[in-house]
Amino acid sequence: MLRVSRSAPYHHGxxxxxxxRAALALLETHTAAALSLREVARQAGVSHNAPYHHFGxxxxxxxxxxxxxxxxxxxxxxxxxxxxxLPRERLLxxxxxxxxxxxxxxxxxxxxxxxxxxxxxxxxEAMAVxxxxxxxxxxxxxxxxxxxxxxxxxxxxxxxxxGAVHGLATLATAGHLPREALRPAxxxxxxRD
Amino acid sequence: MLRVSRSAPYHHGxxxxxxxRAALALLETHTAAALSLREVARQAGVSHNAPYHHFGxxxxxxxxxxxxxxxxxxxxxxxxxxxxxLPRERLLxxxxxxxxxxxxxxxxxxxxxxxxxxxxxxxxEAMAVxxxxxxxxxxxxxxxxxxxxxxxxxxxxxxxxxGAVHGLATLATAGHLPREALRPAxxxxxxRD
DNA sequence: CCCAATATCTTGACGGTGTCCACCATGGCG
DNA sequence: CGCCATGGTGGACACCGTCAAGATATTGGG
Numbered sequence: 001m002l003r004v005s006r007s008a009p010y011h012h013g014x015x016x017x018x019x020x021r022a023a024l025a026l027l028e029t030h031t032a033a034a035l036s037l038r039e040v041a042r043q044a045g046v047s048h049n050a051p052y053h054h055f056g057x058x059x060x061x062x063x064x065x066x067x068x069x070x071x072x073x074x075x076x077x078x079x080x081x082x083x084x085x086l087p088r089e090r091l092l093x094x095x096x097x098x099x100x101x102x103x104x105x106x107x108x109x110x111x112x113x114x115x116x117x118x119x120x121x122x123x124x125e126a127m128a129v130x131x132x133x134x135x136x137x138x139x140x141x142x143x144x145x146x147x148x149x150x151x152x153x154x155x156x157x158x159x160x161x162x163g164a165v166h167g168l169a170t171l172a173t174a175g176h177l178p179r180e181a182l183r184p185a186x187x188x189x190x191x192r193d
Numbered sequence: 194m195l196r197v198s199r200s201a202p203y204h205h206g207x208x209x210x211x212x213x214r215a216a217l218a219l220l221e222t223h224t225a226a227a228l229s230l231r232e233v234a235r236q237a238g239v240s241h242n243a244p245y246h247h248f249g250x251x252x253x254x255x256x257x258x259x260x261x262x263x264x265x266x267x268x269x270x271x272x273x274x275x276x277x278x279l280p281r282e283r284l285l286x287x288x289x290x291x292x293x294x295x296x297x298x299x300x301x302x303x304x305x306x307x308x309x310x311x312x313x314x315x316x317x318e319a320m321a322v323x324x325x326x327x328x329x330x331x332x333x334x335x336x337x338x339x340x341x342x343x344x345x346x347x348x349x350x351x352x353x354x355x356g357a358v359h360g361l362a363t364l365a366t367a368g369h370l371p372r373e374a375l376r377p378a379x380x381x382x383x384x385r386d
Numbered sequence: 387c388c389c390a391a392t393a394t395c396t397t398g399a400c401g402g403t404g405t406c407c408a409c410c411a412t413g414g415c416g
Numbered sequence: 417c418g419c420c421a422t423g424g425t426g427g428a429c430a431c432c433g434t435c436a437a438g439a440t441a442t443t444g445g446g
Contacts, residue, residue: 031308031309033226033309106308113363113364113367113369114367115224115299115303115366115367115368116224116226118367119368120366120367120368121368123368131369153381156374156377156378156381157378157381157382159361159370159374159378160357160361160378160379160381160382162360162364162370163356163357163358163359163360163361163364163370163378164353164356164357164360164382165356165360166356166360166363166364167355167356167357167358167359167360167361167362167363168352168353168356168360169360170306170359170360170363171306171355171356171359173308173313174306174307174308174311174313175308175312175313175314175316176306176324177352177356181349181352184349185349185350185352185353185356186353188346188349188350188353189350189353189357189382191384
């Protein structure tokens, strides 16, 4: 049915998508704690109750937002991995991409790992997929960097590196580490040759 | 003036302390996001507005709570540092203490590094002192572990280790790493001999 | 010793938020 | 064509942080 009137249609058509994007946009300037369902609805030009039909509750929306944010974080690392040549450089580049993406979108980054959003041990399907892909990416990079290591050692070193990169990013967003120190710190952690 | 009646005195006497302790107690079972000033006041048996005379606002209380939590985190590491003998063992013990304390009190730990509580770059005086003490503790442990390193290299490696330990703790509280993997991961990061 | 100034606590109000409920518009299927 | 599931609306409720104004205890100066 063609709508001649300029008034908005009663049914939005793609509200879920719109709301998720609005929430992500708000996270560019506001903390997750300051993100209200009502404000997101307002941004989308819709009643304060419309989101409930798509996400159930506030946590539901945030879970979706976290999935999107995680997908973007993963993509940033994949781009960095493809651009690098040598194993050590690739490992460094992936870590740097992680940290830089976190610093560029600190509030979205925080949502990904907020235990209030995704309670420990019960990740969303999409989130679990992205996390696994991220672990694989990292494990591969570590394996190329230390080809002689056992699978267990590789996995352990990968976990340690994830922790290091994640911690550096978190501490930097909290203002406890200067931006310039991040890459050198990461570099200091990787043994040379 | 001696108070014979059993009714609570109009003036509490030590309300600030009581409120901070109540807040810390609530953080044992609830996330910081779920911690309301009114609930804290209720726990202390006081009107919903009493806290404002001591902390100004919610953030004020949380800042104090963060200071206390940081002091406890620091103390846990200091105990671990004293108990260990060899440099490498001490470094590992300090890191493990950090992670274990974070896992034992995840919500209080989160408050320490919550950018909403202490906005980046403007720490409280007491918080700055504790953070500095923590950095010194770590730097000393690193220096003992790698005595031949330059001051800059020591500082850089210390920052990297802080990041690693902090990240491992954060990821573990979010359910992304199993508890048992934390110490081995940390161990894998410290070169042997 | 008394009283005023001050610090502390209370009651009351306001706007904002998440969520539940009942109701209405729409479009696709029988 | 009519029905009804889907998706949107408005209203209500309890809770929250915060501000304003009033009540009460403590304290220091005369």
